[in-house]
Amino acid sequence: MSKRSSSSxxxxxxxxxxxxxxxxxxxxxxxxxxxxxFSKLHATTKRGDYVGVTGFPGKRREES
Incomplete structure (x- = not known):
């Protein structure tokens, strides 16, 4: 797993x-x-942690 932040x-x-x-x-x-x-949760999440995800699947638009 990798993690990147775009903002806080x-x-x-x-x-x-x-x-x-x-x-x-x-x-x-x-x-x-x-x-x-929210900030505390993401500050303490590390590579290799097991996580669960809920939400809606989406697909990124490919640029032409």
Whole structure:
């Protein structure tokens, strides 16, 4: 797993399993957590941690 932040309220995680990769976007403005809880959760999440994800799947538009 890799983790990148775009801001204090937007994080991207790459999750790997069974030869597949899924990118997860964690957006603080759409989170049920308040800002402090959201920041603490993502500050303590490390590579190799097991995580669960809920939300809606999407597909990135390919640029031409």
């Amino acid at each position: 309220k937007l994080f991207f995680y790459d999750l790997y399993g069974s030869d597949l990769k899924v990118q997860v976007m964690a957006d603080g403005s759409k989170s049920e957590l308040d800002e402090a809880e």
